[in-house]
Amino acid sequence: MSTAPSDAAAPAVQTHELTRTFGAMEALTALNLTVNRGDLFGFIGSNGAGKTTTLRILATFLTPSGGRAEILGHDVVRDADRVRHLIGYMPDFFGVYKDMEVTEYLDFFGACYKIPAAQREKTVGDVLELVGLSEKKGSLIGALSRGMQQRLGLARVLIHDPALLLLDEPASGLDPRARIEMMAILQELQRMGKTIIISSHILSELQSLCNRCAIIERGKLIYSGPIKGVNAAASDARAFWVRVDGSPEAARELLVQRPETAGVEIVDGRLKVTLSGPDGDGGYIADTLVRAGTRLLELREDEIGLEEVFLRVTKGETQ
Amino acid sequence: MNPVIQRELREQARLPGLFRMRLASAAVVLGALGWGFLNPADNQFAPFGGPQVSAGSHLFLQIHRALVLIIVALAPALTADAIARERREATLGLLGLTPLRPLSVALGKSAANALRALTLWLAPLPMLAVPMLSGGVSGIEVATVISFQMVLLCLGLSAGLAASSVTLQFRRSLALAYCFEAVGLALLLFLSGFFTWALFQVEVRASPVQAPPAAAPNPWVLTQAPARASPQDLFWLVNEPGLIFGSPFASPYTQTLPVVLAKLTASRAGAAPRSWLLGLGAFVGAGAVMMLLALRFVARRTERAWQEEPPRPEMVALQRRLVAPVLLGGWARRRQHHRLGRNPLLWLQHRTVAAALTRWGWLAVVLAIWIFSLGDLMFALGATVAPLVLLGGMVFSAAGGFRAERENGTLELLLVTPLRPGQLLQSRWLAHLREFVPPVLLQLFLVAYARGSFRRAGVDWSGWNWWLVSSLLTLPWIGLWRGLRARHFLNAVVGTALWGLLVPLLLTVLIQAALNPLFFETPLRAGASGMQFFVATRLDWGAIPAVIQLAIATAASAWVWRDLASRQFALGGAGRH
Numbered sequence: 001m002s003t004a005p006s007d008a009a010a011p012a013v014q015t016h017e018l019t020r021t022f023g024a025m026e027a028l029t030a031l032n033l034t035v036n037r038g039d040l041f042g043f044i045g046s047n048g049a050g051k052t053t054t055l056r057i058l059a060t061f062l063t064p065s066g067g068r069a070e071i072l073g074h075d076v077v078r079d080a081d082r083v084r085h086l087i088g089y090m091p092d093f094f095g096v097y098k099d100m101e102v103t104e105y106l107d108f109f110g111a112c113y114k115i116p117a118a119q120r121e122k123t124v125g126d127v128l129e130l131v132g133l134s135e136k137k138g139s140l141i142g143a144l145s146r147g148m149q150q151r152l153g154l155a156r157v158l159i160h161d162p163a164l165l166l167l168d169e170p171a172s173g174l175d176p177r178a179r180i181e182m183m184a185i186l187q188e189l190q191r192m193g194k195t196i197i198i199s200s201h202i203l204s205e206l207q208s209l210c211n212r213c214a215i216i217e218r219g220k221l222i223y224s225g226p227i228k229g230v231n232a233a234a235s236d237a238r239a240f241w242v243r244v245d246g247s248p249e250a251a252r253e254l255l256v257q258r259p260e261t262a263g264v265e266i267v268d269g270r271l272k273v274t275l276s277g278p279d280g281d282g283g284y285i286a287d288t289l290v291r292a293g294t295r296l297l298e299l300r301e302d303e304i305g306l307e308e309v310f311l312r313v314t315k316g317e318t319q
Numbered sequence: 320m321n322p323v324i325q326r327e328l329r330e331q332a333r334l335p336g337l338f339r340m341r342l343a344s345a346a347v348v349l350g351a352l353g354w355g356f357l358n359p360a361d362n363q364f365a366p367f368g369g370p371q372v373s374a375g376s377h378l379f380l381q382i383h384r385a386l387v388l389i390i391v392a393l394a395p396a397l398t399a400d401a402i403a404r405e406r407r408e409a410t411l412g413l414l415g416l417t418p419l420r421p422l423s424v425a426l427g428k429s430a431a432n433a434l435r436a437l438t439l440w441l442a443p444l445p446m447l448a449v450p451m452l453s454g455g456v457s458g459i460e461v462a463t464v465i466s467f468q469m470v471l472l473c474l475g476l477s478a479g480l481a482a483s484s485v486t487l488q489f490r491r492s493l494a495l496a497y498c499f500e501a502v503g504l505a506l507l508l509f510l511s512g513f514f515t516w517a518l519f520q521v522e523v524r525a526s527p528v529q530a531p532p533a534a535a536p537n538p539w540v541l542t543q544a545p546a547r548a549s550p551q552d553l554f555w556l557v558n559e560p561g562l563i564f565g566s567p568f569a570s571p572y573t574q575t576l577p578v579v580l581a582k583l584t585a586s587r588a589g590a591a592p593r594s595w596l597l598g599l600g601a602f603v604g605a606g607a608v609m610m611l612l613a614l615r616f617v618a619r620r621t622e623r624a625w626q627e628e629p630p631r632p633e634m635v636a637l638q639r640r641l642v643a644p645v646l647l648g649g650w651a652r653r654r655q656h657h658r659l660g661r662n663p664l665l666w667l668q669h670r671t672v673a674a675a676l677t678r679w680g681w682l683a684v685v686l687a688i689w690i691f692s693l694g695d696l697m698f699a700l701g702a703t704v705a706p707l708v709l710l711g712g713m714v715f716s717a718a719g720g721f722r723a724e725r726e727n728g729t730l731e732l733l734l735v736t737p738l739r740p741g742q743l744l745q746s747r748w749l750a751h752l753r754e755f756v757p758p759v760l761l762q763l764f765l766v767a768y769a770r771g772s773f774r775r776a777g778v779d780w781s782g783w784n785w786w787l788v789s790s791l792l793t794l795p796w797i798g799l800w801r802g803l804r805a806r807h808f809l810n811a812v813v814g815t816a817l818w819g820l821l822v823p824l825l826l827t828v829l830i831q832a833a834l835n836p837l838f839f840e841t842p843l844r845a846g847a848s849g850m851q852f853f854v855a856t857r858l859d860w861g862a863i864p865a866v867i868q869l870a871i872a873t874a875a876s877a878w879v880w881r882d883l884a885s886r887q888f889a890l891g892g893a894g895r896h
Binding site: 063081 | 635657659663664735885886
């Protein structure tokens with residue numbers, strides 16, 4: 001299986017001032033987004049924030065009202081035919097013929113992608129194995145569980161070996177085991193070199209799964225970058241948790257005297273040290289305490305979860 | 320009030336399509352009335368003792384025909400998706416969790432749709448004033464006709480509801496609904512005839528209507544009825560082909576049961592109110608019994624469907640056995656594989672047993688109509704009814720082109736594959752041709768076979784052939800255009816029928832009238848009968864609407880191509896913006 005040739009230097013996805021309106025409603029407003037090749041990119045936003053609209057524009061299903069979007073260097077409007085070979089789009093609904101067999105369904109979409117008949121059979125077997133549906137290949141789709149239909153949707157997306165996967169809520173409605181399995185498949189696909197954009201509401205999973213993410217609200221981009229950096233975007237200042245062997249009050253007295261410290265509070269016998277700026281370095285904390293002869297038991301940065309970040313940076317507004 | 324009725328009525332109130340359907344219904348009746356004005360009443364049997372048909376009665380007949388056509392065509396379609404849609408959208412199970420009983424759901428669905436159908440029936444009703452003011456329409460006639468139409472309406476709605484409780488897919492449900500309707504109608508007529516005979520032992524007397532010597536022999540006209548009517552006689556009497564589209568008093572060849580009884584037991588029509596009332600009561604009673612049975616059936620099916628279950632293993636095994644080739648399996652599989660690779664969408668349309676059955680089913684329908692018409696030496700029936708049935712089938716098939724794909728969301732998936740809009744459309748067109756070319760060819764062959772008889776009768780049916788062939792080629796494009804624009808299937812059907820059939824016909828009449836100022840006047844002045852008028856004004860009526868159809872289809876194909884290319888269409892079911 002090979003990835004289709006494209007502009008080698010171009011990022012997987014790049015949008016410039018991408019805008020889309022539906023009548024008077026502006027679903028996307030001047031969205032500038034870059035997704036690098038090989039990224040597992042989380043696309044986060046409330047319902048109606050513009051995630052699905054963005055994915056549908058990237059999938060060539062919607063034309064933008066303004067701006068432009070490129071997939072691996074190809075414009076999604078001017079070069080739509082080429083783009084369709086490069087992407088695999090999985091919408092937030094199944095899109096299945098329930099009276100078809102699993103292999104028939106994949107065979108059909110394989111033929112739609114003009115995969116030669118001799119190659120289709122092997123490809124269908126390969127993608128079924130990848131998503132763990134080999135045992136169900138003779139089953140009717142209507143008889144499959146929701147999780148299996150979701151996997152079948154993923155298999156359909158992979159049938160033509162696209163370089164970029166656009167997955168809209170791929171884990172919605174799945175039970176915990178199916179979700180974990182789905183995430184494992186996505187990680188495997190990333191290892192295989194695919195770029196994956198995944199829109200999801202299950203932020204805790206995205207945090208552990210994705211290397212980069214974007215947060216969108218009311219059609220506007222609020223954050224785009226590494227998932228590690230999302231804390232800084234959400235916080236005005238960095239904070240560290242400190243546990244010492246001895247009196248926490250004494251440790252607090254030592255730390256509040258330092259100019260780098262904005263504040264110290266004691267919570268359940270631990271100290272929460274807030275630095276005076278977002279770019280502050282917490283190294284001075286250990287230095288100060290050790291120099292004073294205090295035994296340091298724990299020093300870690302206060303990392304807020306993606307869910308907390310999301311709640312802080314968005315206002316919960318929908319369109 | 321039943322909450323199901325409330326919900327259905329609220330939903331219907333938000334549908335602009337219903338308003339358009341009412342307009343279309345009124346337009347059809349208006350067209351029929353216009354046709355009645357242009358075609359004077361056929362009084363050719365009056366000199367031989369047949370009843371003199373008044374102008375009012377003649378116009379009343381035209382309205383009746385149009386209304387019956389609307390009821391027969393639309394009533395099953397209105398309810399054919401009622402239960403099936405609830406099951407597809409998994410809302411039937413939610414209703415099952417409430418204290419509502421299955422019968423309440425069935426009653427609610429049928430009552431709400433009955434109201435909807437009633438509005439379609441009421442929309443053209445003011446036009447009844449024209450025949451009433453023209454005179455000659457008796458109260459008995461009005462009551463009989465309205466009763467007949469109401470029974471037919473209830474029958475159609477029940478048939479649709481019953482079909483919708485059997486299958487999940489709308490197209491299957493619709494086909495089944497029409498089958499149920501046909502069987503129900505035959506059963507209704509037989510039952511009402513049988514019960515009337517059994518209960519009242521009607522004695523047959525000589526009919527006042529004397530068949531003209533020159534008329535085509537018909538073994539079932541009243542003059543040849545036996546002295547005592549057996550159930551079989553009654554069955555045949557009320558099953559005259561003219562029954563459904565006939566008005567009771569407008570022609571000696573058209574009977575409804577109450578009128579048959581009135582004619583059988585009295586010297587003049589309308590002079591036996593008791594017999595008429597008994598006949599009417601039996602007819603309506605039989606209809607009511609059938610409706611109750613249908614509701615009971617739907618309630619049972621609904622109760623079973625509260626909880627969705629996967630297909631039973633034995634059904635899956637049977638389906639596989641039916642699909643699997645018996646001979647040359649390897650060759651057949653390779654051929655299927657080849658077809659899939661060559662045109663996946665065409666393969667998609669024809670891969671199921673149901674698709675093959677549909678193709679053969681159309682052939683069977685045409686054959687059945689011709690066997691019936693040849694048996695009764697009524698070639699006109701085969702030459703007109705068979706094309707009408709085929710045209711109806713084409714309209715439904717064309718309007719439902721991408722319906723399944725839109726409902727299950729696969730249209731969106733297909734549009735992000737490298738398939739071009741032209742390929743999608745061409746595949747649907749080819750699928751349509753594959754479905755309808757065999758029955759159309761059979762129809763043309765049968766018309767050619769019977770042509771000698773028609774020529775002797777001075778009637779040429781080539782217009783119908785033109786019309787059929789041009790519709791075969793053009794309706795798919797018009798249907799796809801309307802189907803993608805309309806959110807609801809019935810609106811798509813009405814739109815397809817309007818643009819594909821009615822507009823070309825209307826424009827044809829206007830063009831002919833514009834080209835020939837004596838178009839209407841000449842035959843009317845000559846006192847031509849309806850049939851003579853039709854022949855005189857026919858000219859090349861088949862070719863003109865064919866050209867208009869072609870023009871509309873060309874524009875429609877460009878529009879539908881543009882809609883698909885820009886992904887602009889009304890999304891239904893899973894797809895959304």
